[in-house]
Amino acid sequence: MMDIPTLAAFRFGYGLPAGAATADAVLAGLFAPDDMAARHQTIGLGDALPLMARAHEARKMLRQDATQRAAYRTAIREVTAAAEAGVRAQFARCLDAPIGFRERLTAFWADHFTTKARSAAERPLPGTLVHDALRPHVTGRFADMLIAATLHPAMLVFLDQSASVGPLSPVGKRRNRGVNENLAREVMELHSLGVTADYGQADVRQMALLLTGLDSNLRDGFVFHPDRAEPGAEVVLGTSYGGDGLDPIKAALTDLARHPATAAHIAGKLAVHFVSDAPDPDLVRAMTATYLETDGDLLAVYGSMLNHPSAWVPELMKARQPVEFVLAALRSLGMTGDDLQRMGSGPFSRMILKPMGRMGQDWQQPVGPDGWAEEAEAWITPQGLSARITWAMEVPGRLVRPMPDPVAFARRALGSAADERVLWAVARAESTREGVGLVLAAPAFNRR
Amino acid sequence: MDRRQFLRGMTVAGCSAAAHPLLTSVTLATGRGLGENRLVVVILRGAMDGLDVVQPVGDRDFAGLRPDLPASAMMLSGPFALHPALGGLQGLWQAGQLGFVQATSTPYRDKRSHFDGQSLLEAGTGMDVALGAQRDGWLNRMLQTVPGLSAETAYAVGREALPLLAGRGPSRAWTPDVSLVLSSQAQGLLDHIYHEDDLFREAGMEALELSSELSGRAPRAAREVSGGKGLGEDRAWPDIDGLVDFAAGRLVGDTRIAAFSLAGWDTHRNQNGAIARPLSRLQRVILRMQAQMGADVWGRTTLIAMTEFGRTVRQNGTGGTDHGTGGAMVLAGGALRGGSVYGDWPGLSEAALYDRRDLMPTSDVRAWAAWSMRGLFGLERAVLERAVFPGLDMGADPKLIL
Numbered sequence: 001m002m003d004i005p006t007l008a009a010f011r012f013g014y015g016l017p018a019g020a021a022t023a024d025a026v027l028a029g030l031f032a033p034d035d036m037a038a039r040h041q042t043i044g045l046g047d048a049l050p051l052m053a054r055a056h057e058a059r060k061m062l063r064q065d066a067t068q069r070a071a072y073r074t075a076i077r078e079v080t081a082a083a084e085a086g087v088r089a090q091f092a093r094c095l096d097a098p099i100g101f102r103e104r105l106t107a108f109w110a111d112h113f114t115t116k117a118r119s120a121a122e123r124p125l126p127g128t129l130v131h132d133a134l135r136p137h138v139t140g141r142f143a144d145m146l147i148a149a150t151l152h153p154a155m156l157v158f159l160d161q162s163a164s165v166g167p168l169s170p171v172g173k174r175r176n177r178g179v180n181e182n183l184a185r186e187v188m189e190l191h192s193l194g195v196t197a198d199y200g201q202a203d204v205r206q207m208a209l210l211l212t213g214l215d216s217n218l219r220d221g222f223v224f225h226p227d228r229a230e231p232g233a234e235v236v237l238g239t240s241y242g243g244d245g246l247d248p249i250k251a252a253l254t255d256l257a258r259h260p261a262t263a264a265h266i267a268g269k270l271a272v273h274f275v276s277d278a279p280d281p282d283l284v285r286a287m288t289a290t291y292l293e294t295d296g297d298l299l300a301v302y303g304s305m306l307n308h309p310s311a312w313v314p315e316l317m318k319a320r321q322p323v324e325f326v327l328a329a330l331r332s333l334g335m336t337g338d339d340l341q342r343m344g345s346g347p348f349s350r351m352i353l354k355p356m357g358r359m360g361q362d363w364q365q366p367v368g369p370d371g372w373a374e375e376a377e378a379w380i381t382p383q384g385l386s387a388r389i390t391w392a393m394e395v396p397g398r399l400v401r402p403m404p405d406p407v408a409f410a411r412r413a414l415g416s417a418a419d420e421r422v423l424w425a426v427a428r429a430e431s432t433r434e435g436v437g438l439v440l441a442a443p444a445f446n447r448r
Numbered sequence: 449m450d451r452r453q454f455l456r457g458m459t460v461a462g463c464s465a466a467a468h469p470l471l472t473s474v475t476l477a478t479g480r481g482l483g484e485n486r487l488v489v490v491i492l493r494g495a496m497d498g499l500d501v502v503q504p505v506g507d508r509d510f511a512g513l514r515p516d517l518p519a520s521a522m523m524l525s526g527p528f529a530l531h532p533a534l535g536g537l538q539g540l541w542q543a544g545q546l547g548f549v550q551a552t553s554t555p556y557r558d559k560r561s562h563f564d565g566q567s568l569l570e571a572g573t574g575m576d577v578a579l580g581a582q583r584d585g586w587l588n589r590m591l592q593t594v595p596g597l598s599a600e601t602a603y604a605v606g607r608e609a610l611p612l613l614a615g616r617g618p619s620r621a622w623t624p625d626v627s628l629v630l631s632s633q634a635q636g637l638l639d640h641i642y643h644e645d646d647l648f649r650e651a652g653m654e655a656l657e658l659s660s661e662l663s664g665r666a667p668r669a670a671r672e673v674s675g676g677k678g679l680g681e682d683r684a685w686p687d688i689d690g691l692v693d694f695a696a697g698r699l700v701g702d703t704r705i706a707a708f709s710l711a712g713w714d715t716h717r718n719q720n721g722a723i724a725r726p727l728s729r730l731q732r733v734i735l736r737m738q739a740q741m742g743a744d745v746w747g748r749t750t751l752i753a754m755t756e757f758g759r760t761v762r763q764n765g766t767g768g769t770d771h772g773t774g775g776a777m778v779l780a781g782g783a784l785r786g787g788s789v790y791g792d793w794p795g796l797s798e799a800a801l802y803d804r805r806d807l808m809p810t811s812d813v814r815a816w817a818a819w820s821m822r823g824l825f826g827l828e829r830a831v832l833e834r835a836v837f838p839g840l841d842m843g844a845d846p847k848l849i850l
Contacts, residue, residue, distance in 0.1 A: 160716045163766035178765020182716045185560070185771070195561045201803065204560075319647075358623075367493065367608060367711055370563050378609050380647050383623035386655035389638070393630065421644065425637040434634045441638060443645040 002314040006415035010316060010448040011274060012306070013100035015328030016415050023306045026101045030139050030299060034102065036093035037135065040337055042086045044131040045153060045221050048079075048124040053218040055079045055121035076120050083117075084345065086127035087363060091352070092337030094327045102138060105302070107323070108273050109134045111371035113149040113191060115158040116364060122157070126364045129154035142266060142296035143257035147250050150187055153216030159183035159369065166212035166230025179230075184208035186369050192256040194265030203236050210234040210241055210252055263291035270305060276317045277375050280310035316417065316447035319376035322359035324448070325388060326352060329440050332413035333400045351395050358387035380446065392440035397433045406435025417444045481594040482601065482704040485748045485783055485824040485849075488695065489587060489705070489817075490733060491612060492726070492755035493566060494713035497769050498776025499761060499807060500723055502548045502789060505529045509796035514763045517720055524548070528789045533727035535680025536735060540780060546734075547786040547848075549777040549816050551794055553757055553809035560771035562714070565756030570612040572814055572837045584615025586814070587707060590821060590836045591617030599654075602705035605695045613707050620654065622694055630656070679724060680731075688732050696740035699749070704825075713755060717766035734780045747782035750820055750849060758807050761796055774807030777816055783824060785850050790816070815842045823849025 008021035019025070058075035061068040094103045110130045117123045133148035133155075149155055156162045164180040165172045172178060184207035189195045213229030216222050224246060233242030239255060241248035256262060267287035271279035283305065290304035291297075305311050320328060330340065343352075353363055360379060366372050373379070397403055406426045410418045422442045429435035439445060504510050505519045506527025520529040522538065528550065530538070540546040555575045556568045564579050571577070572586025584592075591602055592615065602619035604610040613619045630638070635656055642648040688710075695706040710733070712726040730753060738746045758775025774794070779786065792810040794800050802808040818832040819842060833840050 160766060160768075163717050165765050167765060172765070180716050180764050180766040180768065181770040182714075189559075189561050195559055195564055201558060201560065201805075368562060368714075373609065376647055377614075380651045381609070382621055382651050382654035385648065385651040389630070389652075389655065393634070421641050425640045428633075428637060430633045434637075438634065438637055438641060442641050443648045446648070447645075 001416065002316075003416040004312065006417050007312060007314060007316075009099060009415065010417065011311070012104060014094045014097065014103065014324065015331050015448075016413055017332070018099045021099050023312070026099055027303055027306055029097075029099055029101050030105075030302065034135075036097050036103065039096065040089035040092040040341070042089045042127055042131045043082060043124065045125075045128040048082060048128050049218060049221055051075075051079045051082050052121055052124065056218055059121065079121055080123055081345075083123035083127060084348070086124060086131075087353075088341055088343075088348070090127070090130075091327060092340045095331050095335060095340060096337040101302075104274075104324075105138050106130060106135055108270070109138060109145065111366075112269065113145075113155065114366055114369050114371040115154045116366070118157070125154040125157065128152075137298075139299045139302075140297075141257075142262070142291075142298055143254045145298075146187075146191060146257045147253045149191070150183070150211075150253055151214060151222060151246070151249075153221055155183065156214055156216050156222075159186055161211055162215045164208065164212055164214075165228045166209060168232075169212065169230055170227040171225070172212075172228065172230075179205075179208045179212060181205065181208045184211055187211075187253070188256065190370055192253075192265070193259055193261040194268075197259070197261035197265070199237060206234040206236045207252065210236065210249060214249070257296050260288075260292060263296070264288045266296075267291055267301065270301065272374050274305065275311050276313075280308075283308045283310040316444075317376070318374070318448050319379045320446055320448050321372060321379060322356045322361035322384070322388070323363065325359065325446060326356055326391070328445070329392070329396070329413075330399070332409070332440075333396055333404070333436075335399060351398065355387060355391045355395065359391070360384045360387070376447070385441075388446065389437070389441045393434060393437035396436050396440070403432045403436055406432055406439060409436055410439045413439055414442070414444050419444055481596045482825045485704070486699050486745065486750070486781075487705050487820065487824055488699070488737065488749065488751040488781075489612065489707040490730070490751065490753040490778075491566070491570065491610070491707070491709040492713050492730070492753055493562070493709050493711040494715075494726075494755075495562060495565070495757050495759055495771055496713040496726070496755040496775060497715060497719065497723065497759040498550060498755075498774070499758065500715075500719065500769075501531045501534065501727065501778070502550050502776045503529045503531065504550070504793065504796065507793075507796050513761050513796060516767050517763055525787070525789055527793065531723070531727060532679050533724045534731050536682045536731050537780070540734070540738075541787060544787040545738075545780060545782055545784060547779040547784055547788050547790060549779065549790045549811065549813075551774045551791050551807055551809055552777055552811045552813050552816065553774050554813050556757060557773065558803070560757065560773075562756060562771070567611065569754060569756050569813065570610070572817075574839045576839060584617075585610070585612035586817070586836055587612045587705065588615030588617040588619060590825075590827070590832075591615075591619060591705070593827065593831050593835050594825070598702070600698075600702050603695060603698055603703055603707070605691050605706055605708040608709050608711075610707050610709060613705075619705075682735050683728055683732065685729050685732050688729050689736055692733055692736040693740055696737055696745075700741060700745050710753075715759070715768045716764065716770060717768040719763070719768040722768070730778065734778075738780075738782075743782070750779065750781040750783045750824055752817060752820055753778040753780075754813050754817070760805050761801060761807055762805065772806035773802045774809035777813060779816075779820075779848070783849055785848055790846055790848070811843070812840065814840050816846070816848065818842050819846055819848050823847075 005021045008026050009016050009018035012026045055075040058072040062072040094100055097103050115126045115129055117125050129152045133152045137145035159182045160180045161183040165177040167178040185204045209230040213225050215225055233240045236252050241252045268284050271284050286308055287301050287304045291301050294300040410426050426435045426438050503520050504527045520532050522530040524530050537546050554568050556565050567579055570585045571582035573582045597618055599618040599620045604613045604621040642652045715722040754777050755775055757773055759769035759772040764770050794808040794810050814837045821827050
């Protein structure tokens with residue numbers, strides 16, 4: 001029977017070892033200062049912009065003059081290195097955090113507000129959105145996170161908002177340009193209300209007109225162009241938003257964040273991500289109620305989840321996603337954040353990033369803006385599992401010397417989830433390598 | 449690892465053979481239940497702009513709706529012209545091996561969500577069934593209606609999940625670049641560990657089985673080749689070639705159904721440039737499939753490419769198009785009665801549009817898929833309208849298949 005510390009580490013953290021994890025300890029980590037952000041630093045847009053601007057400039061030079069190829073390569077290498085440093089820092093936090101609930105939450109929100117880089121020069125962008133707009137609000141109000149994410153250049157670029165112009169604005173009339181609905185639709189469908197909510201095409205259109213004027217550039221980052229903003233008030237879900245500048249946009253996003261449909265959507269997504277692909281409706285109801293009572297105080301919503309008995313059902317129903325799988329494996333193998341930071345770029349790619357892709361999860365490259373799948377069936381496919389088994393058998397031996405005793409490793413990595421079948425099989429493995437591989441390939445390690 | 453070794457591994461670990469899902473399919477004769485024809489289904493994710501692919505250049509309202517999207521001069525039939533990025537398919541059109549359906553859609557309406565739209569497209573249900581409530585895909589339900597098929601009959605190809613083929617019916621999935629080499633001892637032990645978890649047991653068995661059959665033969669997925677080829681020229685896309693070569697190889701053998709998906713159609717801005725890449729990749733799928741299959745098997749094949757919905761008839765403010773309703777299907781193959789743009793053309797006047805913004809659908813995507821399967825595999829209309837696409841009215845026979 002699985003005990004609370006094992007459950008807490010699997011369901012709400014990056015696995016074992018995780019000390020004496022309890023519901024209180026999981027939550028207490030969120031009240032404490034964000035040590036991990038200080039220990040393994042990521043960069044925001046302000047630091048990424050000069051690198052991106054240089055890469056952009058170098059590409060322009062290259063187009064005019066073919067001898068500039070070396071300069072272009074250097075600029076791209078720098079921007080790529082910055083993006084990779086951000087990935088490593090995020091992974092390193094997951095290895096060093098005592099339990100890792102804040103890291104899991106950060107990953108959850110990064111997925112909720114998915115963005116992707118569209119070119120090599122943009123590679124750091126998705127990480128800067130997490131740094132600037134998500135992590136600071138992980139324990140704050142959802143409205144603040146929604147506003148920060150919607151106005152962030154990574155989002156404006158990814159969902160085409162930067163090119164959207166109010167047709168009746170000065171720029172729209174002069175250049176005969178108009179709106180693009182992409183961001184408005186996803187803000188309502190994916191980021192706030194959810195697709196089942198009662199909104200229509202007219203609301204999407206009005207929201208798109210309301211969002212006109214938001215833009216970004218490589219010098220200033222976020223910019224607002226009043227001369228691209230559609231004049232007059234827009235009506236979204238029956239409320240009229242008038243006035244100039246960002247205020248009406250922020251007001252509309254705040255109202256979306258407060259909407260009961262948003263409360264239910266966010267509560268449901270959290271419960272699905274952390275607890276079960278088919279969560280107890282009472283758990284979702286309790287979280288939704290807390291969300292509405294506290295005006296979207298996320299810390300209170302997490303507390304409501306952790307204090308609900310359904311969050312502690314001792315049966316692991318979900319599958320660890322590939323990134324979680326690899327990080328939990330490294331953690332159990334005793335690798336530290338500093339070890340990960342010291343890995344060469346080639347080995348990091350070959351042993352960490354590329355295998356995650358073969359398991360079905362290319363880091364920061366989900367297919368669409370709805371992010372990664374939740375269902376266990378989406379991950380434990382023949383090809384996905386095949387890639388996990390291959391990694392489990394081949395990679396640990398190259399990362400850890402000496403390899404641990406397989407039975408001891410089973411207890412360390414699985415805690416009270418180590419079942420008889422696993423222990424029986426691991427003890428009969430032909431080699432340490434295969435024994436450790438069997439532990440990591442076991443359902444008990446791949447579920448959470 | 450050969451199959452015998454694999455079974456021995458299982459016996460060592462003491463797993464009951466009767467409970468083993470794979471054995472059931474292995475003991476069956478290789479399924480001939482579908483006959484000799486082949487069906488390839490391509491899901492175009494992101495909403496392909498049917499009006500740009502099969503351009504109604506002869507419709508008097510068309511040019512005014514899309515002033516910045518260049519009109520093609522490659523005429524097909526009626527008012528329609530082919531997007532130049534598919535120019536490499538003109539030979540197939542002339543040979544009657546390429547066709548289209550215009551102004552078609554699933555029953556999905558109004559919310560215009562990619563994800564719900566694709567979910568409905570692959571579930572093959574109507575709006576009377578709650579989204580996500582249908583756990584299996586229509587292609588899988590088709591397999592369920594034919595007795596005696598083996599898992600080899602149908603393949604989902606590529607890394608992405610294909611709900612289209614999910615379900616109880618036997619099928620397999622294949623992804624490039626996954627190699628699994630295990631000692632027989634480790635296989636047996638793994639089998640023991642997976643025994644009590646259904647999900648892991650089934651996925652694990654198939655993973656081991658596949659890796660043994662295909663080891664050394666899987667083409668490596670490579671990066672795309674960048675080259676200065678012109679619009680519409682046949683251009684190699686190594687990742688596509690890897691998938692198509694595998695699928696064609698299987699289809700030449702005992703496989704009768706292959707499905708995969710192509711993403712990249714969500715052209716909200718600069719569509720003129722953005723749509724060239726997915727079109728080039730779609731063209732490559734068709735040309736490569738034809739080349740790899742050989743004339744005989746290609747002559748028995750129909751490929752249908754479908755998308756979750758079409759896009760707005762008017763270009764948007766950023767040189768692209770937003771999510772719409774009616775769209776197009778692409779059909780190809782030697783078994784197809786091609787050289788036609790199927791479907792009733794509703795026109796583009798303001799009054800003819802859906803919701804005053806989208807192309808009005810005049811047919812159901814599912815009906816075209818159903819008639820293809822009726823023509824290829826001889827399935828009963830009642831089976832198609834009840835079991836495969838519950839509640840569908842297939843309408844009159846368009847005689848799609850030769």
